[in-house]
Amino acid sequence: MTLRPLVEERIACRQTTISAITDCATANDDAADRPVLVLLHGYSRTRAVFLDDLAPYRAWADVLVPDLPGSGQSQPPLDVGIGPIADEIVSLLRRRLPNRRLVLLGESMGGLVGLACCDGRLSIAGLVLLDPPLSMAKQWVIQLNIVHACEQTAHWFPHAVADAVFGVDCATGAVHERLYYAGFAGLSVPCLIVRGDNDLFPMRSPERVPNCFDDVDAMIVRMLLPSCRIERLSGCGHLIYSDGGLRCHDLVHDFVADIAGV
Amino acid sequence: MAALKARDAGAIGAALRGLAGSEAPTLDAIRPHLHGLTLDLAAAAQLGKALMGLCPRLGPPLVARRPARARSITVMGTSHVRFFGAHDVFFPLFIGMGPNTLCLTQQSHEVARRKILANLARVDRDADLILDLGAEPFYHVQNILETRPGQEAEVTPDDLACMAATAGRYETLLGEVRDRLRGRLIFFNVLPTHDPIGNALSLVLNDHARTICGRLGIGFLDIWDTLLDPASGGLRRDLAAKAYNDDTHLSEEAIPIVLDALRRMGVAVDDTVADCDPVWRHVYAFPVTEGGATRIWCEADVIPANAFRSEKVAASFVANAALEVLLPIIAAHPSARVLMLNVKDGFLPITLPPASAAQVIGVCDSVRALHAAERVAAFAGRDDIALVADSEVLQVRLAGRSFDLTIVAVHPASVERDLARSGMLLSGVTPGAVCVIGPADLFRTQQIPRKLATRRFYPLGNRHLAGKWQDYGLFLS
Numbered sequence: 001m002t003l004r005p006l007v008e009e010r011i012a013c014r015q016t017t018i019s020a021i022t023d024c025a026t027a028n029d030d031a032a033d034r035p036v037l038v039l040l041h042g043y044s045r046t047r048a049v050f051l052d053d054l055a056p057y058r059a060w061a062d063v064l065v066p067d068l069p070g071s072g073q074s075q076p077p078l079d080v081g082i083g084p085i086a087d088e089i090v091s092l093l094r095r096r097l098p099n100r101r102l103v104l105l106g107e108s109m110g111g112l113v114g115l116a117c118c119d120g121r122l123s124i125a126g127l128v129l130l131d132p133p134l135s136m137a138k139q140w141v142i143q144l145n146i147v148h149a150c151e152q153t154a155h156w157f158p159h160a161v162a163d164a165v166f167g168v169d170c171a172t173g174a175v176h177e178r179l180y181y182a183g184f185a186g187l188s189v190p191c192l193i194v195r196g197d198n199d200l201f202p203m204r205s206p207e208r209v210p211n212c213f214d215d216v217d218a219m220i221v222r223m224l225l226p227s228c229r230i231e232r233l234s235g236c237g238h239l240i241y242s243d244g245g246l247r248c249h250d251l252v253h254d255f256v257a258d259i260a261g262v
Numbered sequence: 263m264a265a266l267k268a269r270d271a272g273a274i275g276a277a278l279r280g281l282a283g284s285e286a287p288t289l290d291a292i293r294p295h296l297h298g299l300t301l302d303l304a305a306a307a308q309l310g311k312a313l314m315g316l317c318p319r320l321g322p323p324l325v326a327r328r329p330a331r332a333r334s335i336t337v338m339g340t341s342h343v344r345f346f347g348a349h350d351v352f353f354p355l356f357i358g359m360g361p362n363t364l365c366l367t368q369q370s371h372e373v374a375r376r377k378i379l380a381n382l383a384r385v386d387r388d389a390d391l392i393l394d395l396g397a398e399p400f401y402h403v404q405n406i407l408e409t410r411p412g413q414e415a416e417v418t419p420d421d422l423a424c425m426a427a428t429a430g431r432y433e434t435l436l437g438e439v440r441d442r443l444r445g446r447l448i449f450f451n452v453l454p455t456h457d458p459i460g461n462a463l464s465l466v467l468n469d470h471a472r473t474i475c476g477r478l479g480i481g482f483l484d485i486w487d488t489l490l491d492p493a494s495g496g497l498r499r500d501l502a503a504k505a506y507n508d509d510t511h512l513s514e515e516a517i518p519i520v521l522d523a524l525r526r527m528g529v530a531v532d533d534t535v536a537d538c539d540p541v542w543r544h545v546y547a548f549p550v551t552e553g554g555a556t557r558i559w560c561e562a563d564v565i566p567a568n569a570f571r572s573e574k575v576a577a578s579f580v581a582n583a584a585l586e587v588l589l590p591i592i593a594a595h596p597s598a599r600v601l602m603l604n605v606k607d608g609f610l611p612i613t614l615p616p617a618s619a620a621q622v623i624g625v626c627d628s629v630r631a632l633h634a635a636e637r638v639a640a641f642a643g644r645d646d647i648a649l650v651a652d653s654e655v656l657q658v659r660l661a662g663r664s665f666d667l668t669i670v671a672v673h674p675a676s677v678e679r680d681l682a683r684s685g686m687l688l689s690g691v692t693p694g695a696v697c698v699i700g701p702a703d704l705f706r707t708q709q710i711p712r713k714l715a716t717r718r719f720y721p722l723g724n725r726h727l728a729g730k731w732q733d734y735g736l737f738l739s
Contacts, residue, residue: 015650017599
């Protein structure tokens with residue numbers, strides 16, 4: 001089939017205007033039975049991280065790739081935290097894609113946003129989390145990167161996210177624990193977590209960003225959500241989407257094929 | 263509709279009839295007819311009134327909600343719940359007048375049960391809940407449901423049997439409510455009145471209720487002895503509301519007694535806000551079930567008969583009237599972004615019908631007010647609107663934003679603060695069209711921030727409203 005072109009849309013949501021790249025048909029179009037893969041990027045990144053490698057995904061799904069609120073071309077929300085960011089994404093999906101089968105794919109913090117969207121407000125067919133950071137105090141790489149990122153900008157939003165989401169006070173360097181396991185308890189959406197093999201301690205490969213999701217996280221998630229599928233990709237660090245390339249795509253495709261029949 | 267062209271009036275009339283006949287009316291059906299329409303303000307108000315009446319005031323119950331900003335205890339029941347609004351921890355839902363919430367007969371119990379469960383579906387299941395019923399002895403003595411046809415001068419065996427049957431219905435109901443909650447359920451004792459027979463029966467019913475609560479493992483909030491005047495054998499006058507002679511509602515003076523009793527039950531309640539001004543500034547009414555709206559009306563001393571004295575009733579009337587004028591303008595543009603400033607407990611944004619605009623942001627005056635507004639919005643199923651509190655960072659966070667319409671509410675008790683806040687928050691904002699809800703002399707008596715400059719005044723108040731609200735109106739640019 002001929003793919004629709006990717007276009008940029010600006011959509012007024014609950015308290016922000018979100019910019020997204022999409023090829024999505026409306027519910028009335030002939031392609032409306034295809035799932036929509038919603039790709040959510042991580043902290044201090046933008047939708048651009050997904051765009052170069054979208055082709056294999058577009059073969060079986062429509063795509064919607066927003067800049068998360070406060071990133072890229074999207075306005076920041078007035079409140080800060082995973083909850084307020086997820087509220088905006090829920091608002092976006094309700095307005096732009098009512099009645100479509102949604103699969104959320106979130107990398108790093110985008111995974112936390114995706115998880116928070118799966119609280120029953122939307123009908124979501126599947127959730128894919130690429131190396132989600134579920135407990136923050138141990139994430140030394142994130143802490144270093146966040147402090148560095150905040151040094152590069154005076155804008156209030158990255159600083160506020162650093163504190164609210166990651167527990168990092170960039171002004172003092174203090175770190176507070178933030179836990180995100182609770183979202184898995186009672187999760188009714190089929191879930192796939194993809195992790196890499198570049199552990200936080202000790203790091204195997206200095207060329208790749210170490211992974212956030214470790215064995216402890218896997219154990220806790222399995223206790224809370226036994227049905228959760230957890231896969232490990234060798235040679236991958238935190239940036240699973242790009243590090244894993246087609247292998248990451250294949251895992252996502254097979255998962256969606258199982259749950260949504262593509 | 264005198265100002266409408268005949269062609270427009272016909273199309274809008276047809277669309278309104280369509281809305282009236284729809285099972286799920288939405289503004290989308292009428293939006294195309296509103297776009298490009300030229301209306302004078304009186305005609306807009308008429309049209310807005312019709313739209314406000316036809317569009318749902320409630321969203322569906324939320325399936326997910328963010329954790330409450332602060333400790334909250336839901337209080338659900340009859341008009342007796344209104345005094346609870348004097349303390350921020352309580353979220354008082356006045357779900358029906360006494361006669362609508364009685365477990366006196368099986369038929370009335372069914373009505374009460376429907377009301378309670380429908381409202382329960384809209385509250386935070388993790389919060390503790392105080393169920394405040396207990397009007398049965400009073401209305402039994404009044405024979406409102408023909409349960410006491412003889413009107414005997416003393417308590418009879420039939421009276422006792424009626425109280426026992428009432429208690430049995432309580433037990434069924436309390437079990438159902440308990441099973442739907444994750445928080446703690448607490449049943450509030452039947453309160454003393456000024457009637458000896460009613461009080462005797464209340465004691466009997468309280469004995470039943472105490473036993474039932476023990477059996478079901480739920481709390482029984484019993485402050486009967488503290489409320490009773492030993493001399494008169496009735497409700498202490500110093501703790502009674504003063505809406506009418508022999509008022510049997512509690513006044514705000516009873517709050518410390520309730521807090522003490524809750525603490526003795528092991529319910530943690532912070533009393534640091536006990537001395538603050540009440541946060542509730544409006545009266546909400548939501549049509550949750552048939553047979554009367556659920557109200558959030560925190561004024562123990564006000565009833566419909568003296569509502570003309572109520573600041574809250576007046577504030578709500580004026581805000582509602584302002585929205586009637588503005589709704590046709592807002593709804594004409596599906597992508598409209600609306601900013602509302604100084605919304606106190608959130609009445610303006612929450613009262614605007616769902617899906618009127620693409621984006622509605624309401625700025626509450628304080629975190630306390632935001633906490634109140636968020637609870638109301640969640641109850642009303644309104645996760646489509648954004649509520650935030652004024653703070654030292656909000657001006658920075660709003661900077662650079664553009665809106666199509668900005669509505670600034672100026673409350674009589676805080677005119678200067680409201681204007682100053684608006685000037686600060688709008689300094690970095692492109693506000694679009696600006697409307698100010700304020701007194702007619704506002705622009706003559708106050709320093710007005712530049713961005714609030716407006717030219718026209720449309721009166722909204724009337725002589726039946728309390729105090730300065732009589733002269734309130736809408737200033738439009």
